[in-house]
Amino acid sequence: ITATTADTTISKTKVKMSDENKKFKILVTHPEVPQEGIDLLTRDCEVIICQNVPTVRAEILEKSKGVDALLWGGHDALNAEALDAAGPQLKAISTMSAGIDYVDVAEVKRRKIPLGHTPIVLNNAVADTAVGLLLAAARRFHEGRLKIETDKWEGGHLNWMLGQDVRDSVVGFFGFGGIAQTIAKRLSGFDIDSVLYTTRRRVSEDIEKEYNAKKVDFDTMLSQSDFVIIASPLTKETAGIFNATAFGKMKKTAVLVNIARGGVVNQQDLYEALKTNQIFAAGLDVMTPEPLPANDPLLSLPNLVLLPHLGSATQRTRADMAVIAAHNVLRGLAGEPMLSPAY
Numbered sequence: 001i002t003a004t005t006a007d008t009t010i011s012k013t014k015v016k017m018s019d020e021n022k023k024f025k026i027l028v029t030h031p032e033v034p035q036e037g038i039d040l041l042t043r044d045c046e047v048i049i050c051q052n053v054p055t056v057r058a059e060i061l062e063k064s065k066g067v068d069a070l071l072w073g074g075h076d077a078l079n080a081e082a083l084d085a086a087g088p089q090l091k092a093i094s095t096m097s098a099g100i101d102y103v104d105v106a107e108v109k110r111r112k113i114p115l116g117h118t119p120i121v122l123n124n125a126v127a128d129t130a131v132g133l134l135l136a137a138a139r140r141f142h143e144g145r146l147k148i149e150t151d152k153w154e155g156g157h158l159n160w161m162l163g164q165d166v167r168d169s170v171v172g173f174f175g176f177g178g179i180a181q182t183i184a185k186r187l188s189g190f191d192i193d194s195v196l197y198t199t200r201r202r203v204s205e206d207i208e209k210e211y212n213a214k215k216v217d218f219d220t221m222l223s224q225s226d227f228v229i230i231a232s233p234l235t236k237e238t239a240g241i242f243n244a245t246a247f248g249k250m251k252k253t254a255v256l257v258n259i260a261r262g263g264v265v266n267q268q269d270l271y272e273a274l275k276t277n278q279i280f281a282a283g284l285d286v287m288t289p290e291p292l293p294a295n296d297p298l299l300s301l302p303n304l305v306l307l308p309h310l311g312s313a314t315q316r317t318r319a320d321m322a323v324i325a326a327h328n329v330l331r332g333l334a335g336e337p338m339l340s341p342a343y
């Protein structure tokens with residue numbers, strides 16, 4: 001098994017018993033963690049599973065008391081309070097997500113607790129979602145549906161509801177890790193011209209060559225891209241970076257896609273940019289807050305395609321995430337390096 005392909009066959013990870021020859025105790029904080037992951041944990045350990053959906057913090061804190069490991073199934077804050085509730089015997093934690101913006105990583109690190117997460121196995125599913133949003137926004141799928149619903153289908157025109165072409169376009173990425181590269185791979189099949197990317201570190205020359213990609217600064221990426229795809233983690237540095245100033249630098253024909261975290265975008269500024277046609281359209285899988293209330297002004301925009309954070313939501317991907325998270329936890333308990341360590 002590797003972190004790239006979650007193989008659900010029997011793993012080689014063998015968990016040693018603790019000193020007292022008792023089984024390690026693991027809390028799974030979400031009742032819907034796929035069985036494939038639970039099966040791995042129950043082979044050698046005692047597993048406690050929280051019962052509430054959506055998760056109830058009090059239940060998680062109560063049940064985590066005295067456990068050796070946590071499989072953190074939801075996006076609840078994983079902070080000092082949660083670590084204190086578990087107690088000093090806690091030896092390993094894994095989330096079941098790629099993004100870990102809800103984890104106080106510094107605090108986990110300070111306590112020297114190995115922390116894992118589940119990137120890579122969701123690259124394909126999230127990239128599919130990104131391409132879907134890009135096409136839907138560029139070709140006005142949501143607006144088209146609204147036209148039909150409101151009896152405004154204007155037959156007979158040649159220039160009605162024209163969208164943006166993907167072929168020969170320049171695609172800009174904010175963040176160019178595994179998910180972004182998987183999106184670029186898919187888009188190369190749409191005959192795009194080139195990729196511009198903004199990251200802290202340059203990717204390898206081989207990767208640049210493969211995707212005809214060039215590292216540029218943020219402003220250049222914004223001003224020269226026909227499509228701008230946000231694929232970066234949410235950090236202090238990236239929070240709200242897509243604001244009025246950024247939208248002002250983008251082409252009027254540009255399409256924005258966000259499959260990362262809602263907090264990277266200043267949503268009020270995005271609303272204005274779409275409402276005033278400063279940019280052409282946007283497709284968001286992530287927003288602030290989640291769930292977005294049904295009366296949010298964003299829902300009134302015809303040039304905005306919205307999805308309720310479905311990026312990694314396929315059966316296979318969820319199962320893969322559970323398997324990787326389970327292996328992370330088991331390896332942490334065994335004192336071995338995790339499959340995908342978060343730090």
Ligand SMILES: O=C(O)[C@H](O)CO
Nearest residue numbers: 096097098099311312
């Ligand atoms: O970060 C992730 O893994 C995705 O957003 C799904 O939670």
